[in-house]
Amino acid sequence: xxxxxxxxxxAAHAGLDVRLGGWVHRRRDxxxxxxxxxxxxxxxxxxxxGPDWTPPAVMDAAGKVxxxxxxxxxxxxxxxxxxxxxxxxxxxxxxxxxxxxxICSRAVTPPIPVARSKGEPLPSEELxxxxxxxxxxxxxxxxxxxxxxxxxxxxxTTLAGQGFLEIETxxxxxxxxxxxxxxxxxxxxxxxxxxxxxQSPQIYKQVLMMSGFDRYFQIxxxxxxxxxxxxxxxxxxxxxxxxxxxxxxxxxxxxxxVLAALWAEGGHPVQTPFPxxxxxxxxxxxxxxxxxxxxxxxxxxxxxxVGGKGFRxxxxxxxxxxxVRGVRVAGGAALSRKDVDAITDVARAAGLGGLATLKRQxxxxxxxxxxxxxxxxxxxxxxxxxxxxxxxxxxxVTSPALDRVRLDVIRRLKPAPRVAHAFTWVDAFPLxxxxxxxxxxxxxxxxxxxxHPEDIARLKAGERAGIRALHYDAVYNGNELGxxxxxxxxPDLQLMIFDILGIKADDAQRRFGFLxxxxxxxxxxxxxxxxxxxxxxxxxxxxxxxxxVIAFPKTTAARALFEDTPAPIDAADLRVFKLAPVx
RNA sequence: GGGGCUGUAGCUCAGCUUGGUUAGAGCGCCGCACUGUCACUGCGGAGGUCGCGGGUUCGAGCCCCGUCAGCCCCGCCA
Numbered sequence: 228x229x230x231x232x233x234x235x236x237x238a239a240h241a242g243l244d245v246r247l248g249g250w251v252h253r254r255r256d257x258x259x260x261x262x263x264x265x266x267x268x269x270x271x272x273x274x275x276x277g278p279d280w281t282p283p284a285v286m287d288a289a290g291k292v293x294x295x296x297x298x299x300x301x302x303x304x305x306x307x308x309x310x311x312x313x314x315x316x317x318x319x320x321x322x323x324x325x326x327x328x329x330i331c332s333r334a335v336t337p338p339i340p341v342a343r344s345k346g347e348p349l350p351s352e353e354l355x356x357x358x359x360x361x362x363x364x365x366x367x368x369x370x371x372x373x374x375x376x377x378x379x380x381x382x383x384t385t386l387a388g389q390g391f392l393e394i395e396t397x398x399x400x401x402x403x404x405x406x407x408x409x410x411x412x413x414x415x416x417x418x419x420x421x422x423x424x425x426q427s428p429q430i431y432k433q434v435l436m437m438s439g440f441d442r443y444f445q446i447x448x449x450x451x452x453x454x455x456x457x458x459x460x461x462x463x464x465x466x467x468x469x470x471x472x473x474x475x476x477x478x479x480x481x482x483x484x485v486l487a488a489l490w491a492e493g494g495h496p497v498q499t500p501f502p503x504x505x506x507x508x509x510x511x512x513x514x515x516x517x518x519x520x521x522x523x524x525x526x527x528x529x530x531x532x533v534g535g536k537g538f539r540x541x542x543x544x545x546x547x548x549x550x551v552r553g554v555r556v557a558g559g560a561a562l563s564r565k566d567v568d569a570i571t572d573v574a575r576a577a578g579l580g581g582l583a584t585l586k587r588q589x590x591x592x593x594x595x596x597x598x599x600x601x602x603x604x605x606x607x608x609x610x611x612x613x614x615x616x617x618x619x620x621x622x623x624v625t626s627p628a629l630d631r632v633r634l635d636v637i638r639r640l641k642p643a644p645r646v647a648h649a650f651t652w653v654d655a656f657p658l659x660x661x662x663x664x665x666x667x668x669x670x671x672x673x674x675x676x677x678x679h680p681e682d683i684a685r686l687k688a689g690e691r692a693g694i695r696a697l698h699y700d701a702v703y704n705g706n707e708l709g710x711x712x713x714x715x716x717x718p719d720l721q722l723m724i725f726d727i728l729g730i731k732a733d734d735a736q737r738r739f740g741f742l743x744x745x746x747x748x749x750x751x752x753x754x755x756x757x758x759x760x761x762x763x764x765x766x767x768x769x770x771x772x773x774x775x776v777i778a779f780p781k782t783t784a785a786r787a788l789f790e791d792t793p794a795p796i797d798a799a800d801l802r803v804f805k806l807a808p809v810x
Numbered sequence: 811g812g813g814g815c816u817g818u819a820g821c822u823c824a825g826c827u828u829g830g831u832u833a834g835a836g837c838g839c840c841g842c843a844c845u846g847u848c849a850c851u852g853c854g855g856a857g858g859u860c861g862c863g864g865g866u867u868c869g870a871g872c873c874c875c876g877u878c879a880g881c882c883c884c885g886c887c888a
Contacts, residue, residue, distance in 0.1 A: 259845035273848065294838090311846055319848085336839060338820055344849040347837075348822055353880045406888035426888085453887040454811090576884085663885090673888045728888095772881095783881065 234270020238320040241306040248299045253342045261289045272318040280324045295334035301327040359789040371768040381492040391442040396431035408452035418805035424450035432469040436753040437745040444468040455783045469755030493767035501650040514630030519705030521644035529553045536599040544619035551619045554633045559614025573635045577628035583617040658696040676712040711756030718746040
């Protein structure tokens with residue numbers, strides 16, 4: 228029906244007879260002349276109706292067309308006269324002089340505008356989600372989904388080119404009591420029994436390795452029934468991959484090739500390999516396992532500098548086995564009193580009792596630590612204009628607090644980044660962590676992650692703290708892009724790990740029997756990774772919310788406003804599953 | 811599970827501090843005019859369950875309590 232897309236027309240098309248289809252983006256009716264901006268996926272083009280080239284009946288029809296009507300237009304591409312060109316439009320050197328119009332579909336006045344004026348704010352996100360069919364027409368979102376599509380193709384090409392096979396795994400899977408809450412699907416054929424939607428294809432992809440597939444990938448939908456955030460949706464998409472006969476370096480190389488290809492597709496060539504950082508160094512220097520390496524302002528141990536000088540909070544923390552650490556902010560003296568107060572509030576909200584400061588401006592040293600005996604700018608190694616934010620306590624408190632202090636300082640000072648794209652691997656994660664409530668050791672990631680070979684003897688000797696895992700995260704500008712690990716292939720070690728986590732052998736057999744059976748049948752060494760694709764798309768689109776790169780996203784209460792779901796179901800429908808509501 | 815912010819015309823907002831005549835603006839919509847616009851312009855017009863429920867008051871968009879929804883954050887997300 229169409230000869231071209233609207234947004235594709237350029238000066239080179241001048242003279243061509245074309246037929247275009249699209250939505251009426253905006254109208255300018257001058258009486259004798261009528262202009263439409265006609266919109267399709269490719270962009271906008273101006274269609275002009277005038278008595279010199281448009282038959283009277285078509286003129287009449289054009290005058291009655293409303294915004295968002297779908298029309299087909301026949302006409303000739305004309306190079307616009309010099310004074311009538313629009314340099315703000317990619318098609319602004321031409322217009323289509325219409326000889327015929329066909330109204331395919333009328334449209335009610337849209338409840339939210341598709342065409343927005345410069346500077347006009349977006350409608351509320353709630354209305355955008357309710358009217359998603361209109362919101363998705365916006366050129367900005369169309370661009371996001373075009374890029375998302377290209378990123379998918381790019382990931383597929385990159386992995387397939389390295390011998391990875393795209394294999395699907397079930398959506399109806401086995402419930403797992405650990406980890407996130409499962410979305411459950413009742414079985415009609417087996418009343419009282421349930422499938423779960425996959426939190427990830429983890430076990431299946433490991434089984435595929437046992438089955439000899441060597442290199443697997445999947446663009447996998449995953450589901451987790453947990454509370455949401457701006458960067459977290461209940462269903463999300465991972466680029467999931469797994470390979471056999473690999474160690475961490477092999478996985479890094481594959482993931483780097485994919486990420487570099489994705490960033491290049493997004494218009495940002497990046498260097499590989501990425502630098503690496505041990506988890507404990509990330510925590511020590513940045514207070515987080517996803518450091519933003521675009522900026523300095525690293526955390527330092529300042530016990531030797533400020534300890535034993537009579538500052539009660541510090542000395543108490545030191546004698547209680549804690550440490551005194553701080554963020555050194557070059558140029559931090561530029562922060563206002565109000566900034567510093569707000570940063571202190573951030574620190575308090577993160578659990579610190581307070582935040583001490585020391586600031587040097589010229590020869591003047593101020594801040595709550597300035598009065599300490601013998602604490603000169605030289606002792607603190609403060610250059611002119613620098614500032615220290617200092618916290619005391621256990622690392623488990625001060626690390627996350629100083630992370631937030633650092634990020635807040637960066638947000639306020641807006642220093643120029645040292646690089647635009649700071650990737651890093653964070654590896655050597657701890658295998659276990661303490662449960663906040665019970666104090667019991669729980670796995671930090673998932674129970675199939677292999678312990679670091681150097682730590683297995685200590686693990687078998689009963690040690691838990693400080694046992695490292697062959698687990699790694701890919702981090703970009705302070706965002707976790709994904710994580711992976713080398714998996715356990717020895718069924719006895721797997722059972723031992725389950726046992727440490729309080730899962731006895733018979734229990735393990737019941738829950739994970741199919742994995743254990745596969746492991747016992749000849750398991751190649753294997754490991755893999757999962758890239759959080761939605762987050763990658765969000766970053767590369769420059770979007771602020773995952774909702775702008777997911778066509779039909781859920782709200783923070785996990786509702787879908789467009790289709791209005793979840794929805795109640797009839798008692799009769801429940802009866803099919805032999806389910807009844809709990810009063 | 812907890813905390814914060816928001817909810818007034820189709821849309822974006824003002825009005826709330828200090829309760830008081832008929833709740834306003836811009837955009838959009840409708841009508842008329844207009845031959846080079848591109849955020850067209852000009853003139854005229856329609857359009858309101860002030861999220862919902864309750865309370866205080868002579869009187870509530872405004873104060874109080876509750877509730878719903880959206881967003882952000884903490885917990886949670888192996």
